[in-house]
Amino acid sequence: MTTHTPGPWHWGHNSASDASTACIEIRPDGPYRGNVADLQSCEHIMGITMAETEANARLIAAAPELLEALIGALKALEAIGEEMTVGERYTNAGEYLIDALMPSRVAIVKATGV
Numbered sequence: 258m259t260t261h262t263p264g265p266w267h268w269g270h271n272s273a274s275d276a277s278t279a280c281i282e283i284r285p286d287g288p289y290r291g292n293v294a295d296l297q298s299c300e301h302i303m304g305i306t307m308a309e310t311e312a313n314a315r316l317i318a319a320a321p322e323l324l325e326a327l328i329g330a331l332k333a334l335e336a337i338g339e340e341m342t343v344g345e346r347y348t349n350a351g352e353y354l355i356d357a358l359m360p361s362r363v364a365i366v367k368a369t370g371v
Contacts (some may be wrong), residue, residue: 264321268314324368331361 267284338346338354345351 264325266318266321268311268318320368324365327361327365331358331365334358334361 334354334357338351338358341351341354346355
C-alpha cells in the first residue's frame, strides 16, 4: 500500500500570503506539520475561482477521513454480501449492494495505489 500523510488534515487561508496570491494552505496535524499543498486561485490564468479553490482544499483536507470511511463501509458491505443467499442477491437491495462494491474498490485502489 502506498503510504500517505495521515489525517486529520486542515485547510485555511495562509496568513503569510498576500491577498493577490489568495493562497490556501492544507496541512496535517502532528509531527508532519507544515505545508502539504499551497493552492492558488488563478482565475486569470486557469479560470479557477477562489470558491473553487476553497472547495478543492476542503475535499483534499477530508481525503484521509473519506478513505478511512470508505474502507470501513466496504468491509461492512462485503460482510453483508457474504451472508446473503443467492436469492437475496437478486433483489433490489442485493443489486444495490453489489453495484456499490466495485466502485468502492476502484476508489480505494486509486487512493492507495494497491
